[in-house]
Amino acid sequence: MKKFGFLALALGLFAVACNNAGTSTEGDSTKVDSLVQEAQSTVDSAAAVVDSAAAVVDSTAKAIDSTAKAH
Numbered sequence: 001m002k003k004f005g006f007l008a009l010a011l012g013l014f015a016v017a018c019n020n021a022g023t024s025t026e027g028d029s030t031k032v033d034s035l036v037q038e039a040q041s042t043v044d045s046a047a048a049v050v051d052s053a054a055a056v057v058d059s060t061a062k063a064i065d066s067t068a069k070a071h
Helices: 002-019 029-070
Strands: none
Touching (some): 002 029
8 A cells, every 4th residue: 555655756747747847947845835835735635545545454354254263
């Protein structure tokens, strides 16, 4: 599951980097702040996906264990 989280993080950072492909060289701090916030939200959403996937795996493992105990 950690591989999916890392993949989501890498793709999110790649998307943030590609969205800033302009040629302007001005030092606009609001652009930097918005990019940082976008990257943070991408990381947070990726972490939520990984957490929900881990919960599904855990519940499936519990179901398998209870089925195995019943037989």
